[in-house]
Amino acid sequence: MCLGIPGEIVEIRDDDSQLATVDVVGVRRVINIGLIGREALAKGDWVLVHVGFAMSKIDEAEAAATLELLSGLGQAYTDELAALAESDIT
Amino acid sequence: MCLGIPGEIVEIRDDDSQLATVDVVGVRRVINIGLIGREALAKGDWVLVHVGFAMSKIDEAEAAATLELLSGLGQAYTDELAALAESDIT
Amino acid sequence: MTAERIAAPAPTREQQVLDRIERARRRKAVVREERITLAHGAGGKATQTLVEGLFVEAFRNPRLAPLDDGAILPATGDRLVLTTDSYVVSPLFFPGGDIGDLAVNGTVNDLAVSGARPRYLSAGFILEEGFPVPDLARIVASMAAAARRAGVEVVTGDTKVVQRGKADGCYINTAGVGLLDRPHTYTATAVRPGDAVLVSGPIGEHGVTIMLARGELDIEADVASDTAPLHELVATLLDTAPGVRLMRDATRGGVATILNEVARAAGVAVVVDDAAVPVRPAVNGACEMLGIDPLYVACEGRFVAVVDGDEAEAALAALRGHPLGEGAALIGRIGADPPGLVLLKTAFGGTRIVDTLVGDPLPRIC
Amino acid sequence: MTAERIAAPAPTREQQVLDRIERARRRKAVVREERITLAHGAGGKATQTLVEGLFVEAFRNPRLAPLDDGAILPATGDRLVLTTDSYVVSPLFFPGGDIGDLAVNGTVNDLAVSGARPRYLSAGFILEEGFPVPDLARIVASMAAAARRAGVEVVTGDTKVVQRGKADGCYINTAGVGLLDRPHTYTATAVRPGDAVLVSGPIGEHGVTIMLARGELDIEADVASDTAPLHELVATLLDTAPGVRLMRDATRGGVATILNEVARAAGVAVVVDDAAVPVRPAVNGACEMLGIDPLYVACEGRFVAVVDGDEAEAALAALRGHPLGEGAALIGRIGADPPGLVLLKTAFGGTRIVDTLVGDPLPRIC
Amino acid sequence: MRFVDEYRDAEKAQALATQIAALCEPGRQYKFMEVCGGHTHTIYKHGLEDYLPESVQLVHGPGCPVCVIPMGRVDDAIAIAQRPDVIMTTFGDMMRVPGGNGSFFDAKAAGADIRMVYSPLDALKIARQNPDRRVVFMGIGFETTAPSTAMTVLRAAAEGLGNFSVFCNHVTIIPAIKAILDSPDLRLDGFLGPGHVSTVIGCRPYEFIARDYGKPLVCAGFEPLDILQSVYLLLKQLADGRCEVENQYTRVVPWDGNLRALDAIGRVMRLRPYFEWRGLGFINDSALQMRDEYATFDAERIFAIPGVRVADPKSCQCGEVLKGVLKPWECKVFGTACTPETPIGTCMVSSEGACAAYYNFGRFSRSRVKEATRV
Amino acid sequence: MRFVDEYRDAEKAQALATQIAALCEPGRQYKFMEVCGGHTHTIYKHGLEDYLPESVQLVHGPGCPVCVIPMGRVDDAIAIAQRPDVIMTTFGDMMRVPGGNGSFFDAKAAGADIRMVYSPLDALKIARQNPDRRVVFMGIGFETTAPSTAMTVLRAAAEGLGNFSVFCNHVTIIPAIKAILDSPDLRLDGFLGPGHVSTVIGCRPYEFIARDYGKPLVCAGFEPLDILQSVYLLLKQLADGRCEVENQYTRVVPWDGNLRALDAIGRVMRLRPYFEWRGLGFINDSALQMRDEYATFDAERIFAIPGVRVADPKSCQCGEVLKGVLKPWECKVFGTACTPETPIGTCMVSSEGACAAYYNFGRFSRSRVKEATRV
Numbered sequence A, B: 001m002c003l004g005i006p007g008e009i010v011e012i013r014d015d016d017s018q019l020a021t022v023d024v025v026g027v028r029r030v031i032n033i034g035l036i037g038r039e040a041l042a043k044g045d046w047v048l049v050h051v052g053f054a055m056s057k058i059d060e061a062e063a064a065a066t067l068e069l070l071s072g073l074g075q076a077y078t079d080e081l082a083a084l085a086e087s088d089i090t
Numbered sequence C, D: 001m002t003a004e005r006i007a008a009p010a011p012t013r014e015q016q017v018l019d020r021i022e023r024a025r026r027r028k029a030v031v032r033e034e035r036i037t038l039a040h041g042a043g044g045k046a047t048q049t050l051v052e053g054l055f056v057e058a059f060r061n062p063r064l065a066p067l068d069d070g071a072i073l074p075a076t077g078d079r080l081v082l083t084t085d086s087y088v089v090s091p092l093f094f095p096g097g098d099i100g101d102l103a104v105n106g107t108v109n110d111l112a113v114s115g116a117r118p119r120y121l122s123a124g125f126i127l128e129e130g131f132p133v134p135d136l137a138r139i140v141a142s143m144a145a146a147a148r149r150a151g152v153e154v155v156t157g158d159t160k161v162v163q164r165g166k167a168d169g170c171y172i173n174t175a176g177v178g179l180l181d182r183p184h185t186y187t188a189t190a191v192r193p194g195d196a197v198l199v200s201g202p203i204g205e206h207g208v209t210i211m212l213a214r215g216e217l218d219i220e221a222d223v224a225s226d227t228a229p230l231h232e233l234v235a236t237l238l239d240t241a242p243g244v245r246l247m248r249d250a251t252r253g254g255v256a257t258i259l260n261e262v263a264r265a266a267g268v269a270v271v272v273d274d275a276a277v278p279v280r281p282a283v284n285g286a287c288e289m290l291g292i293d294p295l296y297v298a299c300e301g302r303f304v305a306v307v308d309g310d311e312a313e314a315a316l317a318a319l320r321g322h323p324l325g326e327g328a329a330l331i332g333r334i335g336a337d338p339p340g341l342v343l344l345k346t347a348f349g350g351t352r353i354v355d356t357l358v359g360d361p362l363p364r365i366c
Numbered sequence E, F: 001m002r003f004v005d006e007y008r009d010a011e012k013a014q015a016l017a018t019q020i021a022a023l024c025e026p027g028r029q030y031k032f033m034e035v036c037g038g039h040t041h042t043i044y045k046h047g048l049e050d051y052l053p054e055s056v057q058l059v060h061g062p063g064c065p066v067c068v069i070p071m072g073r074v075d076d077a078i079a080i081a082q083r084p085d086v087i088m089t090t091f092g093d094m095m096r097v098p099g100g101n102g103s104f105f106d107a108k109a110a111g112a113d114i115r116m117v118y119s120p121l122d123a124l125k126i127a128r129q130n131p132d133r134r135v136v137f138m139g140i141g142f143e144t145t146a147p148s149t150a151m152t153v154l155r156a157a158a159e160g161l162g163n164f165s166v167f168c169n170h171v172t173i174i175p176a177i178k179a180i181l182d183s184p185d186l187r188l189d190g191f192l193g194p195g196h197v198s199t200v201i202g203c204r205p206y207e208f209i210a211r212d213y214g215k216p217l218v219c220a221g222f223e224p225l226d227i228l229q230s231v232y233l234l235l236k237q238l239a240d241g242r243c244e245v246e247n248q249y250t251r252v253v254p255w256d257g258n259l260r261a262l263d264a265i266g267r268v269m270r271l272r273p274y275f276e277w278r279g280l281g282f283i284n285d286s287a288l289q290m291r292d293e294y295a296t297f298d299a300e301r302i303f304a305i306p307g308v309r310v311a312d313p314k315s316c317q318c319g320e321v322l323k324g325v326l327k328p329w330e331c332k333v334f335g336t337a338c339t340p341e342t343p344i345g346t347c348m349v350s351s352e353g354a355c356a357a358y359y360n361f362g363r364f365s366r367s368r369v370k371e372a373t374r375v
Ligand code: SF4
Pocket: E315, E316, E317, E318, E319, E321, E328, E331, E332, E333, E334, E335, E338, E343, E344, E345, E346, E347, E348, E349, E355
């Protein structure tokens, strides 16, 4: 449930409206950042957007770590494939 | 000004609504007869209708008299024509 | 039994369910909704159901059936006529007809008065969200009946649904294609002094019917729309009177507007004899009551024809010999001067101009 | 000087005034009103002024000029295609186009994908009382420009005006007549297993543009409608690939709906490779944001073609050689089983069904 | 149609025409004013002038209620109509009348909710059906129409209908006739009296015209024979040296009028001290306004109206036409700048307006027509 | 798209699939419930099951906020929407959900003013633009969406916007999971936790699942690799003999959730003592209602709603599907009487509903597809 989409903060309003503009591959929308707080956000940050609100700040380090783990699994798989090829059971 | 059209009373409402139905060559409309009064009207009477109100009862005797007068003028004209023909001035 | 046959795996329970579903999906489309929703115009399943369950069903013909982007039509002869009209009449149903037969007859008539044999129609529906499906079914049925009567086929169509409050129930556009076999071109510039002006029947019945059917005027009268397909009547006329210059169906703006168009286009005077113009008593009564002139009131089953003066009587007889032309009349003549004007010899013996109207004829008090 | 000439009475002062008036009336019609009123649809002077001052002016061509009930068209060849669509787009003006060029291109495209040479259009306007005349002029100008670009003529038309609140500014119906010279009939039932599925360019741009242009979603993106006439691109394709089975312009319902129509009509499986479907990043971004699938989003300048598998590469090259087909792609193949279904090989490597949508794609939160 | 067709008989008209011609003194010009726009309409619609000798000229008077509404009042009405809570109702006749900034039709196109009614009672019905809206009826017309407005207000009051009101623009005919009689540039030989107004006010109010101004008046019906006969009666008075008020329209007009109707007017309305007439300027005691007792039904009091006087366009000569001083075609803008599509003056709007009637029905010269209709 | 495309990589998926297959004990069947409808959507949309061995089965849970709305609440919302003074606003997802007497779409077609919004803030904008109408926002969704509704109410209160209110149908995920765990007919090996709900509530609330019920839970993201990795993590726990709450979706979900969001919910809403869930019946403390302090923004108190409980249709087996007891196609009416065009149950409406997802995306058997996609 709850469609969420990552967007990059490209502008934060300078007033107390708690509004910011996010960019999703060139598509822009003004969203409310009140659930995170202006002070916790900067231009270039990525947030998860749901029904016009930023729900959480995307943790880029964690994202990279997850991907690395996945690549690791992939590496293991590739190694296995290589091992398989080498084993030459035919 | 003030388009008025003769219509025949074909029904008078039995209540105090002051409404009646008039017929103009088969075309019917409910009109208000409050400016004449229900008591002064009967089915078969003709009234002059203006903006949905009966403005006056049409006096059939007077209508006939006017027409007779016009026919009289016509007769005078016909007589004159006849006289002209008889005089044979050619 | 071969080994292969035995090897074919028995369908799983899931596959049995799926097969049952596919069978269900192949069943004839039936519109189950009571009202039109935006989904019916969105191009998806609801649209498909509406088209297959209602339109194709009613208009059934081989050219429509493929439901491709356009209908392919055999074209014999070397000239076509194309015409279009949108129908936005309110109310949609009225004494004598509904928007459905109007949308067929109106376009058939434009083809007919162009001298063409009406053959194919397109139908474009603009429906308002919430429009009752039974009303649509009734309209479509009467289109189909009118098409059969006129010998035309509805070969292609389109349906759009707009938000509630962005239409008035149902608007229909029909475009018509007719085949023009006759060598003549019937056009206003062919009209010349000495020609006769005929009308194919009593005028104003459609317009008065609609005005009264709206109910706002609280006037009741025994009138019904004259909507009818005129192609046969036109053919009868053309077969009899080769000197027909022009025909026009007397729709919006009525007979008066057509005569003005003729006078202007041909640079002639049109002289009409008011006493000769056929108007039914109830139409006359309603017009007197509302202060409007029947000459400007729309018909949907009458046309004006300008014919060679020498053929006027024969033309009139031909029209009167057809059930739809029983009330035809010779209503005037074409003169040279004053060019561009329509003159009316009043029943009273006077003369006046009959000009093009500025707007709709409005009920008036003065 | 003859006696007769001398005897001709000098015109009275009244007659001089009247002559001046007649001259004034013969002047070119100019629409002076700022807004459309009911009078513009009533068939009288205002209608006449609108037709002559705006429509005839913009669409100027000899077949339209007589303003008769129908337009007479020379018909060469022996098969025609007739198609119709109503255009009810909101907003009327949007990045990349407006309802005017849409109404021309859309109908031109239905003719083109039927294999016909688009030639003649009818135009039926339904205008809302109060509609700004400058907006109408702009729409008509862009229709005229689109017609010129597509090589078609608007030869007949109709204008209705409805009460304020009974339309959404301006609706347009166009019907189109095309001449079918090619011997083939392009229809869904011609599709068979082994055929290839092509799309002529990136999808969903029109639909996303309209959704965003409404302003309700507060989303901004650098997208523009793809509205364009496809007849040349289609001709290029047909000249190259005689094995074209079917073409469809991917309007309402998008590519997915067309593929389902094909699968159903031909009783085949359509297998699409998601990764091969061209979608511009901004369209993709907007679709992700709204939770909708670009496969269901309307295009107005793209078509789907099913061609003999052996001709797929040649067909693709032909499309890509034309400016409107630069983004063309081979997106799938026709299979035999499961019949009637569209399957998508996802970019992720999985498989799923792509079914016909029930209604409009709705923005969703979950 | 009974009481109509009999009075459209061409044969009788021919006979009357002969009698009329016989009554005309050779060399003398006669100029009669038909007060009422209804007469103007009949004259043109039936081509009645074809029956009159050149020496008898009919000039068109001020009796078209639409033609005399000043531009400022139209603007006021539109200002009320533009309020989102208001449904404005009026007769079809008013729809095209230009104010300083367009007509009702224009205002409607621009979004105002304006509806045509056939009767003020229809406006009442709309008020009942739309309890959440305020329904205003724009009352126009002379004494013929004022009673129906008054009856409608009485009915609304009896029903306690709080969302109905009247924007009262009813006018009275006598002060207008008097203004014309007092106008210095006038030469008239007599009047065709307004038949339908007279069903309400009777014939007595005209007596001062014969008595004080020495002009005969014949209260005339609206069919073409009525008018021809009335012309005949006027010529007869002149020939006989009489100067009286006569009633040609006896089948409909009682000499004393309609007391119930006068009473209805009197209960709901009272005279305005002054009122502006299009082209004629301000005339004292020439219009009606709502009585204080019916203030809650008076749109003029309920709504803030601009109430600004808008000067007639410079080129407009409606005043001269309304007074019968100019023939319509003598106005400088007639038929060129001022046409029924683009009316400058109100006389070009109503089908009873002298200019519209002439433009729509009479716009060709007599001699050419004789030619044309012979085909 | 960043943070999206990386997690849709087919090569990595293949590698994960191999690892997953390797973790499966031969002969053992695994059944994991994805709590969240978003996961269901991803699974079908990307054809994710093609990467799973036959022995791993994903069952669809109750986490589709649209699917769990009982019919009576839909009827209540429509009753409010049908008032002429009301503009009802809601997410597109709600439009087709059937109540006892049709859906929002049907009510709209029949005349109710119902508008789709992308954000509750858009409803607020509509309220500002229509001061004479009463604008109601139908709030649906789990803890992910409730904070945005709460923030919107706070904003409306700050602006003093008197014509805005919320028809609150927000639900809470934990009681629903507990209800499923307590259901006697269930056999599950673990849970994919709802990633986006967890951005708000964090991962701690799931600890009782591992602790008290002995089922592992992995809080999972919404891209296909997220789900595959989460399945891998679940299998790994089982293989390792662990039973924990793990967070796969660390890039988005903080272990402790979003305190500001929880605070916003707490200020505006409080737990309902009980609430009916479609198919699951009444569950205690499972939904949110407006606090007394915000009574003037509570549509339930402002408008009289029927509040009648409508029994699910007899043939509807949504409850079993929501509990993961039945596969969609095992419901007796699936695909015949119940289709996306004519949904009987709510699971057929939302694109996250298990039945709709299976019908729209998955309606063919695995073996035939292998054939088909080979062309
Ligand atoms: S032509 Fe126009 S401006 Fe002149 S008097 Fe007539 S209505 Fe008035």
